[in-house]
Amino acid sequence: MARFWVCVAGAGFFLAFLVLHSRFCRSPVLRNFTFAVSWRAEEILYRLDVGWPKDPEYFTGATFCAAVDSLNGLVYIAQRGDNIPKILVFTEDGYFLRAWNYTVDTPHGIFAASTQYEQSVWITDVGSGFYGHTVKKYSSFGDLVQVLGTPGKKGTGLNPLQFDNPAELYVEDTGDIYIVDGDGGLNNRLIKLSKDFMILWLHGENGTGPAKFNIPHSVTLDSAGRVWVADRGNKRIQVFDKDTGEWLGAWNNCFMEEGPSAVRFTPDGKYLIVAQLNLSRLSVVAAPPVGSIGECSVISTIQLADQVLPHLLEVDRKTGAVYVAEIGAKQVQKYVPLNSYVPPFGS
Numbered sequence: 001m002a003r004f005w006v007c008v009a010g011a012g013f014f015l016a017f018l019v020l021h022s023r024f025c026r027s028p029v030l031r032n033f034t035f036a037v038s039w040r041a042e043e044i045l046y047r048l049d050v051g052w053p054k055d056p057e058y059f060t061g062a063t064f065c066a067a068v069d070s071l072n073g074l075v076y077i078a079q080r081g082d083n084i085p086k087i088l089v090f091t092e093d094g095y096f097l098r099a100w101n102y103t104v105d106t107p108h109g110i111f112a113a114s115t116q117y118e119q120s121v122w123i124t125d126v127g128s129g130f131y132g133h134t135v136k137k138y139s140s141f142g143d144l145v146q147v148l149g150t151p152g153k154k155g156t157g158l159n160p161l162q163f164d165n166p167a168e169l170y171v172e173d174t175g176d177i178y179i180v181d182g183d184g185g186l187n188n189r190l191i192k193l194s195k196d197f198m199i200l201w202l203h204g205e206n207g208t209g210p211a212k213f214n215i216p217h218s219v220t221l222d223s224a225g226r227v228w229v230a231d232r233g234n235k236r237i238q239v240f241d242k243d244t245g246e247w248l249g250a251w252n253n254c255f256m257e258e259g260p261s262a263v264r265f266t267p268d269g270k271y272l273i274v275a276q277l278n279l280s281r282l283s284v285v286a287a288p289p290v291g292s293i294g295e296c297s298v299i300s301t302i303q304l305a306d307q308v309l310p311h312l313l314e315v316d317r318k319t320g321a322v323y324v325a326e327i328g329a330k331q332v333q334k335y336v337p338l339n340s341y342v343p344p345f346g347s
Helices: 012-026
Strands: 002-007 033-038 046-048 062-069 074-080 087-091 096-100 107-112 120-125 134-139 144-148 166-171 177-181 189-193 199-203 216-221 226-231 236-241 247-251 262-265 271-276 281-286 298-303 310-315 322-326 331-337
Touching: 062 322, 062 331, 074 107, 074 322, 107 166, 107 310, 120 166, 134 166, 177 216, 177 226, 189 216, 189 226, 216 262, 226 262, 262 310, 271 310, 281 310
Parallel strands: 002 033, 062 107, 062 310, 166 216
Antiparallel strands: 046 331, 062 074, 074 087, 087 096, 107 120, 120 134, 134 144, 166 177, 177 189, 189 199, 216 226, 226 236, 236 247, 262 271, 271 281, 281 298, 310 322, 322 331
16 A cells, blocks of 8 residues: 655645645556655645646656756657657647657657757667667657667777666757766766767766766756766765866765655756655755755655656756656656746756
């Protein structure tokens, strides 16, 4: 029997109950549960958009990741399974647009990197087939544009560049790419590539010390030029300078139970949203000021039902909405900030 914990503060109890009740009616994963309440005083920052998506029947596999094209109002979702479309495209309002599957083997991470001139989607593929162990760029309609790595062959090489279970990537507006490789494979490394796919710097050794990794699973940037990596196996988040690759510090104190599986900043840069897979938990963590890493401080949590398993997530850089890919529940849920105004990213 699943157990659902909700952190409430004052009138937030009623909101939390309505959210739970609405999602309970929609998801087969939550049909049997025990409702329990934690009375810790936490700030409630998000509400669940129970009407998103409008067409949940398109979720036919295990949903591993989500990406948001804020410029064009599109949401991309990657799912796994046999004889199903691997990539689903929705509007930010939840309407289904299209699906495609060409050259996608086993998607793990996804990132939308659109500009005013081009709509593009990057996918990390951990499959064992011909297109596995690669990082691939697609058009919005699924046309294959670029392949990084040696398709179908895992490896540790740098020339040519090889991957083994590349977990996720983040693409800057400049075109520079940050890749965490890999999810339990031969490699435990963070790589920065230029827009021309040249290696600018990397950290690539398995271990527990500074700038070493054990399953680097997610990567993101803040507006202060810092790279944040979910070092899942080491139960910490490591931080680097984006220009030099210099190690700046780590957060260890928030993840004693389980390491982080996903990291993304809110558009105003005030918070870091962190997912913990097996705990089925989302945490809103206060971002440190420029020039300091400090220690992790959790402001709010969203405790999902047992076995929902939030894998990776994305934050809309315009609206601040959080899209959570849940491999256990086989769905993507959308959380909307209670504060309707969100300043632009980097302001």
